[in-house]
Amino acid sequence: MATVDLVPLVDEGLGNSAYLVDLGDGRALVVDVSVDLRAAWQAARRRGLSLAFAADTHLHADFLSGARQLAATEGTQILASAAGHLEFAHTGLRDEDEVDLGGLRLRALATPGHTHEHMSFLLLDGDVPVGVFTGGSLLVGAAARTDLVAPDRTEGLARQQYASLQRLATLPDEVAVWPTHGAGSFCSAPPGAQRTSTIGHEKATNQLLRVDDEDTFVAALLGSLGSFPPYFLRLAEMNRRGPAVLETDPSLPSLDVAAVRSLLADGARMIDVRPVPDFAAAHVPGALSIPLRPVFASWLGWLAPHDRPLIILRGTDQDPAEIVWQAAKIGYTNLTGELAGGLDSWTSAGHPVTSTRLVHADEINGDRVLDIRQTPEYAAGHLPGAAHIELGDIAGHADDVPNEPTVVMCGHGERAMGAASLLEQAGHRDVAVLEGGPDDWARLTGRSLETGT
The missing domain is CATH 3.40.250.10 (Rhodanese-like domain)
Known part of the structure; x- marks a missing residue:
């Protein structure tokens, strides 16, 4: 089996992976890099490589693409789906188009679903398929969500996602799977999953890839969709028009x-x-x-x-x-x-400050508890009787929270403090934050958590 020199560039915060491929001749290909190019530049310079090609699998909704920045600063050739109708210079690819990378080849595979223009890229060494950059199509143990384009297209895209995964499953079992979205991404990657895989492993273990009929797949995929940040609805169009080229590094005056x-x-x-x-x-x-x-x-x-x-x-x-x-x-x-x-x-300068009380699990004595975690987290285990509003919904539902002593909680405290600060902005004056999460409460109190919503 042929091998390639591939460097994953993992963004733990967004839950995404970009990739750098050393082409063996002083040049490199990067796939799905964000405008924060620090890791890509570091990896390239450490190896003495120029970033000759930048491929984007789709119009990213969770980050601004760095491809246009690379083209402006390093003369990088941008490879992207022609169906994306990008409004800046690029090489638009259609299904089965190939790009000669100098020994290696990149074959475009139309895999709509996550987005309408989504494209996977099969990397070949000669005629041997080595790995496939699956972007937001086939993920490790999952498939990416299909509700980021428009509500009325969600089911149709889910059906296209089914066909795309079935197409990718026809690749040889030993072909590596290099997805963009991974654990921590709001694009439906499961928590704790490995970030790369193989076609054979996914065929054996990915339940969505093992579903035999389209309707069952669609029901399973749509039933797994959770909330996502509102900026997701803006970035895809910004990427289509072309992110502004940064003349200097951003700063904080x-x-x-x-x-x-x-x-x-x-x-x-x-x-x-x-x-x-x-x-x-x-x-x-x-x-x-x-x-x-x-x-x-x-x-x-x-x-x-x-x-x-x-x-x-x-x-x-x-x-x-x-x-x-x-x-x-x-x-x-x-x-x-x-x-x-x-x-x-x-x-x-004499200006006022305020504070927010932190409480331990054993200090909750009859206070109202507000759990602001994501719905699947809440359903998996929460304090008995705890109310639930996701953090992303707090600002719009602050009036629904009774103005009475309330302990806000999440998994560790960071999100809970964000919710408490939003409640304080809305006029709530007796808000505290739980240090730790539900498991800490259960361990300290010896009581069981409730499940379900």
Whole structure:
């Protein structure tokens, strides 16, 4: 079996994988890279490679493609589905078209379903198929969702997804499967799954690939669909038109207290990215808590407006570059700057702060409990009697939460603090956050969790 020198570039936060293929002649192919190209550039430079080709399997809804940035800065040739009707220079490919990569070949396979223009790319060494970049078609143990284009197309795309998976299943068993969406992605990848596989392994273990009839497949796929961030509805069109080329790396200018107060008065929002204990101890009234961690981008795009200035408040040990790059890869170019000197400068200027109480599992004594995890998480096990509103729905349903002592909880505390900050913005004054999650509560109290919704 032929082998290729392939480097996965995993974005743990978005749950996605891009790939770099060393073509063996000083050039490389990258597949499904985001506009945050730091990992791709690092991998290429470490090997002394130029990024000659950038292939996109579909119009990504969960990140801005970096292909156009590469074309502008490195002369990279963009390979994409002709059915995507991209409005910038690229090589539009149709089903069975091939691209000579200099020894290796890339064959386009039309695999609609996740999106209408979706294309997988089969990598061949001579005539030997080595692996297939399946994007959002065949995933490890799953298939990607089909409800991101339009509600009225969801079922039709699911039927196309069935046909696409059946087509991919005809490839030889030893062919590697290199999907873009993986564990942690909102595009329906199961948690904990391996990020790559083989056709043979998926035929043996992927229940959606083992379904014999289209109707059963469609019912199973549509029944697994959960919520997703609202920015998913914007990015595909941004990718079709072409993301703006960055002339310089994004930055986070310093803003003094007076400038920040003026911006807040004009409708800007403050995003506090410090860890939960720091936010709990003291924060600017009205600030939205989104702790900086790998999933920061997803929750920024779910909870923060994309059309109003955003001001960052961070800790001195938090990397501003990580903040701006995570924002940039989901199209958030509205980070106006950061509060110079952090919270200390705010308090030194005599401005008020507020706090949010943290409670341990054994301190919940008759308080109302609000679980803000995703519905499948809640159904798998929650505190008895806990109310449920997903974090992404809190802002629109804050009035549905009784204004009484409430303990907000998630799995660890980060999402719960985000929900608590939204409730505080809406006027709730007796909100606490549970340190830990349901398993911690069950272990400390010796009580059982409830299941179901």
